[in-house]
Amino acid sequence: MADAAARARSRDVDAPTDDELAGAAALLEGGDPVAALEWAVARFAPHLTLACSFGPEDLVLVELIGRHRLPIEIFTLDTGLFFPETVALWREVEARYGVKVRAVRPAQDLAAQADAHGPELWRRAPDRCCHLRKVVPLEAALAGKRAWITGIRRDQTPDRATARTVERDRRPGLIKLNPLVHWSHDDVWAHLYLHDVPTNPLHQRGYPSIGCAPCTSPVAAGEDPRTGRWRGSVKTECGLHVVADPGVAPGPGGGAA
Numbered sequence: 001m002a003d004a005a006a007r008a009r010s011r012d013v014d015a016p017t018d019d020e021l022a023g024a025a026a027l028l029e030g031g032d033p034v035a036a037l038e039w040a041v042a043r044f045a046p047h048l049t050l051a052c053s054f055g056p057e058d059l060v061l062v063e064l065i066g067r068h069r070l071p072i073e074i075f076t077l078d079t080g081l082f083f084p085e086t087v088a089l090w091r092e093v094e095a096r097y098g099v100k101v102r103a104v105r106p107a108q109d110l111a112a113q114a115d116a117h118g119p120e121l122w123r124r125a126p127d128r129c130c131h132l133r134k135v136v137p138l139e140a141a142l143a144g145k146r147a148w149i150t151g152i153r154r155d156q157t158p159d160r161a162t163a164r165t166v167e168r169d170r171r172p173g174l175i176k177l178n179p180l181v182h183w184s185h186d187d188v189w190a191h192l193y194l195h196d197v198p199t200n201p202l203h204q205r206g207y208p209s210i211g212c213a214p215c216t217s218p219v220a221a222g223e224d225p226r227t228g229r230w231r232g233s234v235k236t237e238c239g240l241h242v243v244a245d246p247g248v249a250p251g252p253g254g255g256a257a
């Protein structure tokens with residue numbers, strides 16, 4: 001795989017044709033995530049990246065990348081508002097798997113954002129805050145890439161129900177790879193336990209879905225796992241994942257953060 005990466009670095013990577021993508025999608029849909037990752041490496045490295053928020057699904061992918069020594073860049077959208085437990089997990093994962101998780105940060109730190117937009121923007125305008133601290137940095141992280149990898153699963157939210165393993169992103173020329181899209185919550189946790197993958201201790205304290213500290217609260221038994229994100233607001237998504245181009249070979253695709 002290292003040789004493949006070296007070869008890939010020495011060449012530009014063309015965007016796949018609809019026929020090529022349809023063939024790959026048919027081959028990989030609902031299959032082994034490692035096969036999907038290896039296909040992406042062979043086809044797109046080094047213009048390939050994993051967006052990691054240190055949630056359970058992303059940790060499965062980091063574990064697979066580390067164990068199989070796949071040359072895939074990993075980044076996280078560091079909003080400056082992570083829980084301390086998330087920051088500690090970030091360092092632990094890097095040490096455990098010998099990977100670097102690159103911090104992609106907003107243009108403004110929290111003090112500059114407060115000066116420009118007022119304090120605690122997330123309380124008054126969470127969509128604006130997510131746009132500044134997540135969506136814009138994501139665009140920068142994906143600039144120059146041919147493919148990005150996410151840990152979304154179809155049963156997480158209605159918006160993700162039509163996501164495919166391989167699909168065109170709404171961004172022209174970009175492919176979106178969702179290797180765990182067909183996995184269940186139990187599939188993910190079985191993998192994490194089997195491979196002794198470190199996870200966020202907040203999961204044991206009632207936080208099934210963890211984002212920025214100001215916008216994440218514990219969830220009571222029986223509540224939907226996403227209820228703790230932007231509790232009390234109609235907002236359910238960061239805006240990182242949007243519907244992929246419809247009508248393109250792999251299918252409708254799409255999802256949400």
Ligand code: SF4
Pocket residue numbers: 079081122125126127129130131133134211212213214215238
């Ligand atoms: S999750 Fe909350 S704090 Fe984080 S970027 Fe979005 S609105 Fe801001």
